[in-house]
Amino acid sequence: MARDLRQAVELIKSFEGIPDGDPTTVNLDPYLCPAGYWTIGWGHVVLDPGGKMLKGADNKAQARAVYPGGITREEADTLLDDDVRRFAAGVERAVKVPLGDNQFCALVSFAFNVGIGAFEKSTLLRLLNEGQSDQVPAQMMRWTKADGKDLAGLRRRREAEAALWQSTVSPTDAEQPVEPVEPVEPVETVVTTPTEPQEQPFVAENGALLFLTNRYPTGVLNTEPGQPFAFDPNNNAPCNIVFACRRDPNGAIVTVGRDRFMLELKKAPYRQLLFYIHGFSNLPEDVFKAASELQELCDGKGKQEVLVVPVVWPCDNDLGIVQDYWDDQKAADASATSFARALQRFVEWRNSDENDPENDPCLKRINVLAHSMGNRVLRETLVAWNRYDLADGVPLIFRNTFLVAADIENESIHRGEKGQLICDASRNVVVYFASDDLALRSSKAANLKNKIASRRLGHSGPENMELTPNNVYIVDCDDVNNAYDTKGHSYFRSGRKQGEPGVVFDHIFECLRTGRVFPEDEARRSTILREKRG
Numbered sequence: 001m002a003r004d005l006r007q008a009v010e011l012i013k014s015f016e017g018i019p020d021g022d023p024t025t026v027n028l029d030p031y032l033c034p035a036g037y038w039t040i041g042w043g044h045v046v047l048d049p050g051g052k053m054l055k056g057a058d059n060k061a062q063a064r065a066v067y068p069g070g071i072t073r074e075e076a077d078t079l080l081d082d083d084v085r086r087f088a089a090g091v092e093r094a095v096k097v098p099l100g101d102n103q104f105c106a107l108v109s110f111a112f113n114v115g116i117g118a119f120e121k122s123t124l125l126r127l128l129n130e131g132q133s134d135q136v137p138a139q140m141m142r143w144t145k146a147d148g149k150d151l152a153g154l155r156r157r158r159e160a161e162a163a164l165w166q167s168t169v170s171p172t173d174a175e176q177p178v179e180p181v182e183p184v185e186p187v188e189t190v191v192t193t194p195t196e197p198q199e200q201p202f203v204a205e206n207g208a209l210l211f212l213t214n215r216y217p218t219g220v221l222n223t224e225p226g227q228p229f230a231f232d233p234n235n236n237a238p239c240n241i242v243f244a245c246r247r248d249p250n251g252a253i254v255t256v257g258r259d260r261f262m263l264e265l266k267k268a269p270y271r272q273l274l275f276y277i278h279g280f281s282n283l284p285e286d287v288f289k290a291a292s293e294l295q296e297l298c299d300g301k302g303k304q305e306v307l308v309v310p311v312v313w314p315c316d317n318d319l320g321i322v323q324d325y326w327d328d329q330k331a332a333d334a335s336a337t338s339f340a341r342a343l344q345r346f347v348e349w350r351n352s353d354e355n356d357p358e359n360d361p362c363l364k365r366i367n368v369l370a371h372s373m374g375n376r377v378l379r380e381t382l383v384a385w386n387r388y389d390l391a392d393g394v395p396l397i398f399r400n401t402f403l404v405a406a407d408i409e410n411e412s413i414h415r416g417e418k419g420q421l422i423c424d425a426s427r428n429v430v431v432y433f434a435s436d437d438l439a440l441r442s443s444k445a446a447n448l449k450n451k452i453a454s455r456r457l458g459h460s461g462p463e464n465m466e467l468t469p470n471n472v473y474i475v476d477c478d479d480v481n482n483a484y485d486t487k488g489h490s491y492f493r494s495g496r497k498q499g500e501p502g503v504v505f506d507h508i509f510e511c512l513r514t515g516r517v518f519p520e521d522e523a524r525r526s527t528i529l530r531e532k533r534g
C-alpha cells in the first residue's frame with residue numbers, strides 16, 4: 001500500500017533541524033549531535049567506509065572525509081527522503097494492524113528518532129499489535145529521557161507525534177526545531193541513535209537491486225544487516241563469505257543479511273526470481289547495468305512477473321584478454337565453495353521456522369541465467385555443493401536454467417559429466433549458442449595457449465544431444481547474435497535497439513512465463529531463432 005509520508009517528513013524536519021558543522025563553507029557539513037554521533041543534514045548519521053557510526057570529536061576528520069565537499073540542501077532533502085522511506089518500510093513490517101496515514105506518519109517519526117530496532121522491541125509496538133491502539137500516545141510519552149534526564153525537546157516531540165496519531169494537530173504546528181538526542185525508554189533499556197542504519201527496507205523497487213556477491217569489500221568483513229558496502233577494486237580474490245546486499249539507484253550499497261535477504265525475496269511482489277550470473281571481465285557496475293537492463297525488459301513484458309537478482313563474483317578487465325581470462329577462470333572455480341554454502345543455507349532456511357513452510361510456504365519460482373564464464377561458476381558451485389553437503393545428489397530447485405554463450409566445454413552437460421548436475425537441479429535447461437561469437441573465439445585462443453583444446457558449449461551447443469538428459473533444449477542464435485552485439489556475445493538482452501527486447505530475450509521470457517520450452521524440432525529438442533521479416 002502506497003503511503004503519503006509528507007506529514008512524517010515535515011514533523012521530522014521541524015524537530016531535527018538542519019545544523020551546519022561549518023558555517024564558513026558553502027555546503028552543509030557534518031556536525032556532532034547531542035548524543036555524540038557525527039550527523040549531516042536532517043539527522044542522517046555519518047558512517048565510515050567500514051559501516052561504523054562515527055562518534056566523538058576525535059573522528060571529525062573521518063566524518064569530513066566521508067562528505068569532503070559537504071552536501072547541498074537538496075542533497076540533504078534527498079537523504080531525508082531515503083531515510084524516511086527506510087523507516088517507513090520498517091514500520092510497515094513491524095505493525096500488524098491497519099493504520100491511517102496520520103497514525104503511520106506519527107510512528108515513522110517516532111521510529112526515526114528512537115531507531116527501528118528499539119521500536120520493534122518496544123512495549124508500544126506490542127500493545128499496538130495486540131489491538132490496544134489507545135495506549136500508543138501514552139507509550140510515546142515514556143520516551144522523553146536521555147542519560148536518565150527528562151528533556152523538554154523530546155517531550156515536545158512526543159507530544160507532537162501523539163497529536164498527529166490522534167489527528168488533532170498538524171505537524172507544521174510543532175514547536176521550534178531542537179537538535180536530536182538519544183532517548184532511553186525508562187523500562188526497556190534498548191538505546192539507539194536517531195537514524196540507526198541497522199534496519200533498512202530491502203525489497204527491490206524504483207531501480208534498486210538485491211544481489212549476492214563473494215567479492216571482497218573495503219574495510220572489515222561484516223555481514224550484519226544495514227552496513228554500508230563498497231567493493232575493494234584492488235582485491236579480485238574470492239571471499240569465503242557471500243554478502244547479501246541491496247544497491248540503491250544512487251549507487252549506495254548496504255548489506256542485508258542472508259536470512260533477511262531470503263525473506264525479502266519471498267515477500268517481494270514478483271511471481272518469479274531470475275538469478276543472473278555474469279561472465280568474465282565484468283566489473284560490478286557492468287553487472288548492475290546489465291541486470292537493470294534485464295529487469296526493465298522483464299517489466300516491459302510482464303509487470304511484477306520476474307525479479308532479477310545479480311550474483312557478482314570476482315573478475316576484472318585490466319590485464320588483457322588472455323591474462324584476464326585465466327585470472328577470472330581461477331576466480332570462477334574458487335567461488336564455488338562460498339556459493340555452495342549459500343545454496344545449502346537456502347535449503348536450510350526453506351525448511352526453517354523462520355520461513356514457516358507449513359503455514360506460509362515460499363511459492364516463488366526460481367530460475368538461473370548464466371552468461372559466458374558464469375556457466376563455469378554455476379557448474380562448479382553445484383559440484384562443490386554435491387560433494388560437501390549432499391548425500392543423494394542435488395535437489396530440483398530451478399524451474400528454468402538458461403545457459404547463454406556458455407564458456408564451458410561442449411561435453412559439459414552430457415550424462416556422467418560434471419555439468420549433468422545443472423540438469424539434475426533444473427526442470428528445463430536451455431542452451432543458447434552462436435558459432436560466430438567473437439568473445440568465445442578469444443576464449444578458445446586463451447585455452448589453446450594453455451594447451452586445452454575443446455569447443456565451447458556457447459559456440460556449438462552440446463557435442464552430442466543424444467548424450468544429454470531429456471530436459472536439455474538448444475537454441476541456435478547465429479542469425480541474430482552479431483546484429484544485437486558487435487562481439488556476438490551479449491545477445492540475450494536488448495535487440496537491435498537498446499531497451500527493446502530481441503528475439504533471444506523474447507524466447508527466454510516465454511520460457512519463464514510458461515515454465516515450458518516449445519522446440520521447433522521436437523525430436524532434436526532444437527530451435528533456430530530468426531527475426532520476423534517485414
